[in-house]
Amino acid sequence: MNEQTGTTEPTTSNERTRRGFLRGLAGTLALTGFGQAFGQDRASTGTLDHAAVLDLAATAEALAVTLYHQALTTATFRMDGDTAEHLRAVLDAEAHHLEVLRSLGAAPLASRFYLPRELLPDAGAFADTALHLEAVFIGAYLAATHQFAQQGQPELAATAAQLGASEAQHLTLLSQLAGLGPGDLTLPAASFRRVADAGPALAPFLRGGPGALGPVALPQAEQLRLVLGQRAATPGRPFARTYTPSPRGRG
Numbered sequence: 001m002n003e004q005t006g007t008t009e010p011t012t013s014n015e016r017t018r019r020g021f022l023r024g025l026a027g028t029l030a031l032t033g034f035g036q037a038f039g040q041d042r043a044s045t046g047t048l049d050h051a052a053v054l055d056l057a058a059t060a061e062a063l064a065v066t067l068y069h070q071a072l073t074t075a076t077f078r079m080d081g082d083t084a085e086h087l088r089a090v091l092d093a094e095a096h097h098l099e100v101l102r103s104l105g106a107a108p109l110a111s112r113f114y115l116p117r118e119l120l121p122d123a124g125a126f127a128d129t130a131l132h133l134e135a136v137f138i139g140a141y142l143a144a145t146h147q148f149a150q151q152g153q154p155e156l157a158a159t160a161a162q163l164g165a166s167e168a169q170h171l172t173l174l175s176q177l178a179g180l181g182p183g184d185l186t187l188p189a190a191s192f193r194r195v196a197d198a199g200p201a202l203a204p205f206l207r208g209g210p211g212a213l214g215p216v217a218l219p220q221a222e223q224l225r226l227v228l229g230q231r232a233a234t235p236g237r238p239f240a241r242t243y244t245p246s247p248r249g250r251g
Helices: 015-023 033-037 050-074 081-103 123-150 154-177 195-207 221-228
Strands: 112-116 212-217
Touching: 050 081, 050 112, 050 123, 050 154, 050 195, 050 212, 050 221, 081 154, 081 221, 112 123, 112 195, 123 154, 123 195
Parallel strands: none
Antiparallel strands: 112 212
């Protein structure tokens, strides 16, 4: 939000810093993949088992919860009441996504994240970062839907589609708040063939780099309650109520 209008109208004064953060590690981490970005090698085979896909999705949701919580609690740019309420709704949804994934046995592979240093004082930096991440989340959930379908897991595929549909709503809302309009895509882009392909786009938030702030800890339940207050949102029900691993292990 700029000082005059209270909207998330992106600025250009810190563009180089923001771009440097978002792209800082992508070149090198593109060679190692998502698994190694977490200090693991779960993606080295080119495919991920069901549990690994769920864990990576949970990690992305934990990052989203951290981002929106930081914006609502520590940002110094001007934010009007309507915008704050919209962002609380997004935070509430992301927290519910993480809860759903945890109910399916997922565990975030990280609980501390790095954010662009300019995100808190600059509405443009926040808008750029949030739009970037929501687009990545949509692409990753489309990839997860496809992977689960290929692997004969229709309930997990449908659940991934539900989560991706919610992220698409967030992208539209954030685009509107940023003054960019609702967008003109008839279908979200299938940016990744596999969930692991989203690694380079998310790596700077996990490892830090030039222009990074953090690490910032994932907020706990009580911290979220303080921000969300008495919101009356009704959580949706996922297709996959429980996830039972195959007899061969977690996959």
